[in-house]
Amino acid sequence: MRHLSLILFLLLFCYPFLASNTYAEIEIEIVGTEEGGGDAEGSSGQPIAIVPFGGIERPPQDIAQIVTNDLYHSGRFAPMPVATLPEQPSQASQVHFPVWQQAGIPHLVIGRVQSSATGDYTVEFQLFDINTGSQILGLSYNANLNNLRQVAHQISDQIYKALTGERGVFGTxxxxxxxxxxxxxxxxxxxxxxxxxxxxxxxxxxxxxxxxxxxxxxxxxxxxxxxxxxxxxxxxxxxxxxxxxxxxxxxxxxxxxxxxxxxxxxxxxxxxxxxxxxxxxxxxxxxxxxxxxxxxxxxxxxxxxxxxxxxxxxxxxxxxxxxxxxxxxxxxxxxxxxxxxxxxxxxxxxxxxxxxxxxxxxxxxxxxxxxxxxxxxxxxxxxxxxxxxxxxxxxxxxxxxxxxxxxxxxxxxxxxxxxxxxxxxxxxxxxxxxxxxxxxxxxxx
Amino acid sequence: MKKLPRYLILTLMAMTLAVAGCSSKGKTKPGDEVGGPGSGLAAGGAGTEEGGDGTGRPGEGAVGAIPTERVVYFDYDKSDVRNDARAVLEAHAAYLQSHPVSIRLEGHADERGSREYNLALGERRAESVKRALVIMGVTESLMNTLSYGEEHPIDPGHNETSWQINRRVEIIYP
CATH class of the missing domain: 2.120.10.30 (TolB, C-terminal domain)
Known part of the structure; x- marks a missing residue:
């Protein structure tokens, strides 16, 4: 087994509304991975594109970022840096599959956060199989300020389950x-x-x-x-x-x-x-x-x-x-x-x-x-x-x-x-x- | 715990002096090699009233005082009382027979291994000391045991020198 240590370094960002105990927050850092079988890149997991969510400006939680961190920390996925994405669609109609196929990315996640008149939120996401150009998963969640992070973890769980067949632990x-x-x-x-x-x-x-x-x-x-x-x-x-x-x-x-x-x-x-x-x-x-x-x-x-x-x-x-x-x-x-x-x-x-x-x-x-x-x-x-x-x-x-x-x-x-x-x-x-x-x-x- | 550091510092200072006086190493190490001087010193602290044999040192052990050496040490993953602890325990046994007060025997382990197993090990060490003191004539009901496992090391280092100081039972007087 080849050892590829210190590939990536990622810190969790801070969550302003949880100010009470942020000093005790745990920082997670992937300190090394070893090549498993079948990784196209020989890196820390299968590539996936998670596009920043559309909808309202500056939602209280960056859903795509949380999902990115979750999937990255599982060690099973290598989310692409946002800057390298060929396009940033937030609706299915905006996705150009050939562009993604050319980038060699097997799976794509897009989504939207909408706010309602009552101050709550609706979060929607879709997971696509780039090679076939088809949707694997599409779900919608009602959320409020307090459980928006939890909804992001549920989305991570859904994606993880759909692509690995195993239940995710991001919501635990x-x-x-x-x-x-x-x-x-x-x-x-x-x-x-x-x-x-x-x-x-x-x-x-x-x-x-x-x-x-x-x-x-x-x-x-x-x-x-x-x-x-x-x-x-x-x-x-x-x-x-x-x-x-x-x-x-x-x-x-x-x-x-x-x-x-x-x-x-x-x-x-x-x-x-x-x-x-x-x-x-x-x-x-x-x-x-x-x-x-x-x-x-x-x-x-x-x-x-x-x-x-x-x-x-x-x-x-x-x-x-x-x-x-x-x-x-x-x-x-x-x-x-x-x-x-x-x-x-x-x-x-x-x-x-x-x-x-x-x-x-x-x-x-x-x-x-x-x-x-x-x-x-x-x-x-x-x-x-x-x-x-x-x-x-x-x-x-x-x-x-x-x-x-x-x-x-x-x-x-x-x-x-x-x-x-x-x-x-x-x-x-x-x-x-x-x-x-x-x-x-x-x-x- | 709050009362510990004062006498421990005294103890360690005393032992350092003792070791420095008869060894070229000049390092505090309550292992077998310094067991001689360490226990001699402890006996001296207590042997002033009951059958004092002339090992008392200046500045220590006013008549009937609680023995100054209140820690005994253990080997790795062992809970049997070592020979070099005998003199220390005999001094306490003598004191407790003439001054029957309640004491607590606090067991400790070094940091290696699992916390709960180390709690059990600390408890076993405290129980060993208790049994030894009972044999030496101390009333069993005067002694409580409590284990802190690896929670309260004397020396925070991560090497054998630190670990052997941390594997111990402390005799706590009210």
Whole structure:
């Protein structure tokens, strides 16, 4: 595989109406791609022309630009620079197919934004197959100021689906933790943002660590771990670990677990009714299941080793977790009753923090096979481990809901890599801050 | 966390002095090689009242004072108490037997690997220290454990020198 690094450099532009938290905005940069099969240009994806949308002057969001960024960041497309487009039609009647055929571009996107008397917007777009001169897709959306960006992501999703056959993730969201030193203290902020890093919103700010954010399967809530102050009778200002569930819309949060020792590593069951947790009731960390409706706690593992970082298989039948019962951390699988425990990883001295792919056929994990702590994917059919990251202090991998990408933490920034290892992106916040523990949301309707 | 830096700085300064005095390296490194001087110093801080064996140093350990060395270190991915931690823990055990106060054992890990596994590792380290202190005669109910995993490194560096300072349990007095 040939390596064509540092081909392109693209920054997301700023969105003026989201002024509240723009300082924590993530910048996405594609840092390298490797040639895949069949790319005409041998570059980072198939060429596509996305013409600036017509209609009203200066709409509040540049729809074509957002779609361009989305498709570019997927690694599957190479949108043409606007300056090189042979013409800039906004209506089907204005498209001259021979001109585009001559430019060698297989697909063309045009569109329009119209405003209505009530101050809302109508967004229309069409996707054309240049070679046949036919329309592949044409859709119209009603939008308002607040969801115009979301409509742009939906258009990206439609184009992506039509041309790759795979569902797009441009309309999904991510959560992540930003850590900043404030004198001797650290400040931890849990953010929720669009999958492209735009529109960051603060979910929680704390001087105590915020750890292990994870999505509920319906995409409406996020569980995380933090430390709560406890006033003890003996005058010692004590702290205990606590697991919270927070609603992303209302911001309302509930503490679901607290106590001495470890209370952490939350993972939702696929039906959302239960949560796997690591709790060290008798001084030893073991995997437990908390019934979120009844509050009943069931202990699953019972070994004198560390058992932690559970994740449910998408079918709800089994669980993977990290255990050092062999002397070093490795991934194990068991039934959700805690029976039939089997070791899954045998390659490498350190395998931890496994997460199932959306189809349940792979896991992504933190792997050390001699090259440092790297993100890898393991195919559960043949137990083959494929290292995807190129750095050596990586952690916290999380699958995109379509399984196409993995987002993870590396040093002080986040990174994303396509599941085939071909496209690498770096997502960073401003200097002096550390961003970590990304979790990609599931699909929501 | 807020109270940490003051005594840690003292500790590190003391250890630097100790190391500088008997080693040509002149580098603070709580690994095995400086375990001797580090633990000797700690024992000195505490050994003033209960069976003091003459290792006390000037300016340290007023009678019945809390031992000044309040950190013990661990090997990579290990939670068993090292031999060089024994003297430090014995000093605390002696103090706690004559001054039964509640303490917190705070476990920490270095930055490598996954955060949740490191939390578990920090917890295991704190539990090991607790068990050692129980064997040395400290009442179990006086000790709480809390793990911060890799969240609060002493040394922010990304190399073994930093990592071995960060793999630790801190003994926190009220």
């Amino acid at each position: 969201q991510i959560v992540y933790v930003v850590v900043q030193k404030m004198g001797k203290q650290k400040q931890y902020v849990l953010y929720l943002a669009d999958a492209d890093g735009a529109n960051p919103r603060t979910m929680l700010r704390s001087s105590e660590p915020i750890l292990s954010p994870t999505w509920s399967p319906d995409g409406q809530r996020v569980a995380y771990v933090t430390y709560d102050p406890i006033l003890s009778a003996k005058g010692l200002r004590d702290k205990q670990m606590a697991v919270y569930v927070q609603d992303i819309r209302t911001g309302k949060r509930n503490r679901v677990s607290i106590g001495r020792g470890i209370h952490g590593a939350p993972a939702w069951s696929p039906d959302g009714t239960k949560m796997a947790l690591t709790i060290s009731q008798n001084g030893n960390p073991d995997v437990h299941i908390l019934d979120l409706q009844t509050g009943n706690l069931t202990q699953l593992t019972n070994d004198k080793a560390v058992d932690t970082e559970p994740d449910w298989s998408p079918d709800g039948q089994s669980m993977v977790f990290t255990s050092d019962r062999s002397g070093q951390p490795q991934i194990y699988r068991m039934s959700t009753a805690g029976s039939n425990i089997q070791r899954v990883t045998f390659q490498g001295s350190y395998n931890a923090r496994a997460r199932f792919s959306p189809d349940g056929r792979k896991i992504t994990l933190l792997h050390n096979g001699g090259g440092g702590y790297q993100i890898a994917v393991m195919d559960l059919d043949n137990n083959r481990i494929n290292v995807l990251s190129r750095t050596s202090l990586d952690e916290s991998p999380s699958f995109a809901p379509n399984g196409s990408m993995i987002i993870y933490g590396t040093g002080a920034s986040l990174a994303a890599v396509s599941i085939d290892g071909r496209v690498h992106q770096r997502l960073s916040v401003e200097l002096g801050k550390e961003v970590r523990e990304p979790a990609w949301s599931p699909f929501t309707e």
